[in-house]
Amino acid sequence: MSSDRLSVEVGGIRLANPVICGAGEHLIEPSGVRAAIEAGAGAVVVKSANESEAARRQLAHTDYALLDSSWRHLPWDFDPPADASLLNRSGLYPGSFDGWLAMTAELVADNGPSVIIPSIIPADYDRAAELCTQVVDTTGCAVIELNTGAPHGREASAGTIALETGADRLRNLVAEVRRSVTVPLWVKLTGQTDDVVALAEAASEAGADAVTLMGRFMAMLPDVETQAPVLGTAGAFGGPWALPLTCRWLALARERLGPDTSLVATNGARTGLDVARFLLAGARAVQMTSAVFTGGFGTIGATIDELDRYLVEHDDTAEEIVGRAADRLERYTDQPVDPDRWHQFVPPEARPSEAGREGSE
Numbered sequence: 001m002s003s004d005r006l007s008v009e010v011g012g013i014r015l016a017n018p019v020i021c022g023a024g025e026h027l028i029e030p031s032g033v034r035a036a037i038e039a040g041a042g043a044v045v046v047k048s049a050n051e052s053e054a055a056r057r058q059l060a061h062t063d064y065a066l067l068d069s070s071w072r073h074l075p076w077d078f079d080p081p082a083d084a085s086l087l088n089r090s091g092l093y094p095g096s097f098d099g100w101l102a103m104t105a106e107l108v109a110d111n112g113p114s115v116i117i118p119s120i121i122p123a124d125y126d127r128a129a130e131l132c133t134q135v136v137d138t139t140g141c142a143v144i145e146l147n148t149g150a151p152h153g154r155e156a157s158a159g160t161i162a163l164e165t166g167a168d169r170l171r172n173l174v175a176e177v178r179r180s181v182t183v184p185l186w187v188k189l190t191g192q193t194d195d196v197v198a199l200a201e202a203a204s205e206a207g208a209d210a211v212t213l214m215g216r217f218m219a220m221l222p223d224v225e226t227q228a229p230v231l232g233t234a235g236a237f238g239g240p241w242a243l244p245l246t247c248r249w250l251a252l253a254r255e256r257l258g259p260d261t262s263l264v265a266t267n268g269a270r271t272g273l274d275v276a277r278f279l280l281a282g283a284r285a286v287q288m289t290s291a292v293f294t295g296g297f298g299t300i301g302a303t304i305d306e307l308d309r310y311l312v313e314h315d316d317t318a319e320e321i322v323g324r325a326a327d328r329l330e331r332y333t334d335q336p337v338d339p340d341r342w343h344q345f346v347p348p349e350a351r352p353s354e355a356g357r358e359g360s361e
């Protein structure tokens with residue numbers, strides 16, 4: 001497999017391929033991180049941490065439900081069907097912050113600085129810069145991600161997990177962290193806002209080297225048998241259906257920020273073709289989490305193989321296809337005018353009769 005074909009430059013680092021194993025419970029233990037690297041991931045984002053005791057305790061409240069597209073529960077057998085969606089509660093790294101730092105430092109030393117991406121989800125914004133500096137100084141990482149869009153933010157104890165929807169607050173936070181951190185800074189954003197582009201712009205203007213979009217949505221699913229919410233609570237919700245939603249924001253962010261701003265996709269990738277879709281929408285790399293968490297680490301190799309086959313078939317490289325579909329995105333008003341076009345899409349009974357149409361002309 002040609003490394004030139006898959007290799008990408010993103011947010012100040014070069015990756016062997018654009019498939020990043022995104023942070024989740026399968027990356028709490030070093031063995032999970034190593035399994036992701038052995039499976040060929042271009043990089044691995046380790047399970048996020050912060051200094052808050054309450055955020056740490058949050059992981060003890062987790063639960064997970066895998067559902068098909070008719071909302072039927074699926075078995076947790078690491079072989080999910082293509083339409084599986086995941087509803088879950090989650091928390092942060094359950095051990096001490098010092099323990100997380102030591103583990104991350106060891107992983108960086110063993111695997112190389114650009115492959116292991118530590119992730120901080122800030123609790124107290126006033127301490128975010130200090131915390132990130134500590135991570136960089138202690139672990140020797142070549143890049144750090146600041147996740148400001150964890151979907152559980154509003155369900156977790158107040159002030160323990162950031163879910164930032166304000167562009168000005170985000171700009172201040174990122175600028176503060178940027179001033180103190182010496183390595184490339186990636187900023188992960190929430191999708192739970194009506195203007196993800198405004199957040200991407202704020203993060204980028206404040207000095208983020210890459211912007212990752214976008215975090216999952218919060219959802220509540222009634223179970224028709226028990227007539228209670230699945231899992232008993234709301235939860236973060238993701239599935240393959242999220243991919244086009246993320247793609248749209250990627251394309252709009254690329255349009256606003258220009259092709260030189262590194263965008264990283266997350267939320268919806270399940271296959272190698274999905275990674276291609278995210279690259280075409282403007283991402284330079286893709287964080288894939290639920291597919292690996294629910295399907296096992298073999299998903300990573302299968303994804304990279306499928307992406308590579310796609311690139312060979314199209315005689316392209318990963319770098320070359322970045323933004324290709326985004327740059328062809330048109331507006332409604334650019335489309336050809338055809339007043340009768342809708343007729344064929346409505347049920348036959350609802351179509352205008354020939355006579356009626358002639359009469360109205």
Ligand SMILES: Cc1cc2nc3c(=O)[nH]c(=O)nc-3n(C[C@H](O)[C@H](O)[C@H](O)COP(=O)(O)O)c2cc1C
Pocket residue numbers: 022023024025046047048049086088090091092093119147188214215216238239266267268269287288289290291293
């Ligand atoms: C169980 C679970 C735990 C997660 N934990 C983290 C985390 O600690 N830090 C983080 O930045 N994102 C976390 N995420 C979010 C994912 O990294 C990813 O952005 C999101 O699930 C959307 O991508 P996907 O469709 O590939 O799952 C978690 C997601 C899941 C499903």
